[in-house]
Amino acid sequence: MSTGKWTDYINPAVRNIPPSGIRRFFDLAAEMEGVISLGVGEPDFVTPWHIRESCIYSLHRGRTSYTSNHGLLELREEIAGYLAGQGVRYDPRKEILVTVGVSEALDLALRTVVSPGDEVIIPTPCYVSYIPCTSLAGGVPVTVATSMEDRFRLTADKLEAVITPRSKALLLCFPNNPTGAVMDRESLLQIAxxxxxxxxxxxxxEIYDRLTYTGQHTCFASLPGMRERTILLNGFSKAYAMTGWRLGYAAAHEDFIAAMTKIHQYTMLCAPITAQVAALEALQNGKSAMEKMVAHYNRRRRLVLQGFKEIGLPCFEPGGAFYAFPYIGHTGLTASEFAENLLLEEKVAVIPGDVFGPGGEHCIRCSYASSVEDLTEAINRMGRFIKRKGLSKSRVVYI
Incomplete structure (x- = not known):
């Protein structure tokens, strides 16, 4: 270490990963007063009371111990029951692993199946952690840009075009973050x-599976021949407003789950028991509260789409999650310029689409997991901003 720089001691794989592009805009917004944030991918609802109450009661009863590495068996049984309703069956004792959020499940899956130099195909725009997590696992991320013209859906032709002898895995996320795109069953069958x-x-x-507004969600593992070659990831953060509880799960063939559990038991040991109690209550009794929240998101989705149309932002109709991904290329600004200027001039925080990878360069991500009042005011401010930029609505084409 002749240079004397402490960074020389850091693993190059970590050193070369850029910081999250989302975090930069959160930090800017945090320093300003009166900001309306459409940037956070988090429900604005509080976890339903009956879920919180179940945890308070469990603490009074002294449930504060470790659980099995795999998680509480009764929780895994409830997860298996839910997935059976999605058309795919798993043995709760051997084929389901409870994790610390879907983020851990993703990391475990990648570290389990990716060997150094293996290529992982990632449709983009995608969640910001997919590419760096693939690199940290020793894999080579291969991006496939989707487009607004294709409604940000992966096509079989685009997938086929990037496959090489080193291709190992395909990483899917539908409903999609950041675009809100969904895939119908027929399109997924072609991918399969x-x-x-x-x-x-x-x-x-499939963390956003229950936040599907157009058509029905298709669980990829339920497709013919896909159960054995799919590692299914899901969790409780989005549908049940449980982001801070950090609880997810993976379901797959027992060989994959056994291997993932090896890593899990040496790093996390187990997910927190209190969060597991909350997830159990959510699955057993949380459907009504979840459906009410989803209905609110759907109303906000329609409000945002209409608002974007009125102010001159082209936006395809997102079919799931709680994001809109409008096109801003016709303003003459890059996505980063648009987002930064909008924040500084009108105090509205959005995320530039380019941080989500190829295909997002001329878009911004707007979360509509905010109150109707905030969304309405944010759109008004965005309208003022666009008007000042001299955008001609005659050039706008809606998809």
Whole structure:
């Protein structure tokens, strides 16, 4: 270490990963008063009371111990029951692992199946952690840019075009963060054919499955031939407003789960028991509260789409999650310039689409997990901002 720099001691794989592009705008917004944030991918609802109450009661009863590495068996049984309703069956004792959020489940899945130099195909725009987590696992991220013209859906042709002899896995997320795109069953069947043809594994992040507004969500593992080659990831953060509880799960063939558990038991040991109690209550009795929150998101989704249309921002209709991904390229600004100027001039925080990878360069991500009042005011401010930039609505095409 002749240079004397402490950074020389840091693993190059970590040193070379850029910091999250989302965090920069959160930090800017935190320093300003009166900011309306459409940047946070988090429900604005509090976890329903009956879920919180179940945890308070469990603490009074002294439930503060470790659980099995796999998680509480009764929770895994409830998860298995939910997934059976999605068309795929798993043995709760051997094929389900409870994790510290879906983020841990993703990390475990990648570290389990990726060997150094393996290529992981990632449709973009995508959640910001997919590419760096693949790199940290020793894999090579291969991005496939989707487009507004295709409604930000992965097509079989685009997937086929990037497959090489080093391709190992496909990482999917539908409903999608950041675009809100969904995939219908027929499109997923075409993807499954390519996966089968090239003997790929699939890591399917379905954390937004219950936040589907158009059509029905299709669980990828439920498709013919896909159960054995899919690691299904899901959790409780979004549908039940439980982001801070940090609880997710993975479901897969017992060989994958056994391998993931090896890593899990040496790093996390187990997910917190109190969060597991909350998740159990959510699955057993939380459907009504969850559906009410989803209905609110759907109303806000329509409000935001109409608002964008009125102020001159083209936006395809997101079918799931709680994000809109409007196009801003016709303003003459880059996504980062648009987001930074909007924040400084009108105090509205959005996320530039380019931080989510290829395909997002001319878009911004706007979360509509905010109150109607905040969304309405944010759109008004955005309208003022666009008007000052001299945008001609005659050039806008809506999709």
């Amino acid at each position: 054919e390519v996966v089968q043809k090239h003997d790929l594994l699939v890591i399917s992040d």
